[in-house]
Amino acid sequence: MSTIAAWPARAETWLDRQGKPAWIIAMVLGFIVFWPIGLALLGYMIWSNRMSCSRTSTRLTRHAPSGNSAFDAYKADTLRRLEEEQEQFDSFLQRLRDARDKAEFDQFMAERRETNA
Structure with a gap:
């Protein structure tokens, strides 16, 4: 070429x-x-x-099998575990965002009660 x-x-x-x-x-x-x-x-x-x-890496999933079944099983297990950890981390971040939103809303409502009282 x-x-x-x-x-x-x-x-x-x-x-x-x-x-x-x-x-x-x-x-x-x-x-x-x-x-x-x-x-x-x-x-x-x-x-x-x-x-x-999408957060999943297409680079890791688009590779063809290596031909070694033990390695392919290890790779599949590792990718599955990493995807589970990513989901857990995303869930953790969402709980943090929800807690922050609730705290901000509670603060807003408390300030609103003070100005109306």
């Missing part, structure tokens, strides 16, 4: 390593330079599911 034909794949790999903010910056710069470039990047980002809000 020639160098000219390989640069899109290298650019995609580099942007993937940098993360979602790099893709967004590239898209914005594409719109600034020449709007069809930005539009094409936006379409590609949506089509390739790079704009999804």
Whole structure:
């Protein structure tokens, strides 16, 4: 493959390593330079599911089985455990947000009672 034909794949790999903010910056710069470039990047980002809000890593799940059943079982167990820990952590964060919201609401109601009394 020639160098000219390989640069899109290298650019995609580099942007993937940098993360979602790099893709967004590239898209914005594409719109600034020449709007069809930005539009094409936006379409590609949506089509390739790079704009999804999913927390599960597609990089870990899209790899094919290794051929070693013991390793594949270990990998599946580790990924399952990590997903459970992520769910527990998300639940913990939601409880913290709920407690903070309740405390703020209680403070609002107490201040409102004081001004009405």
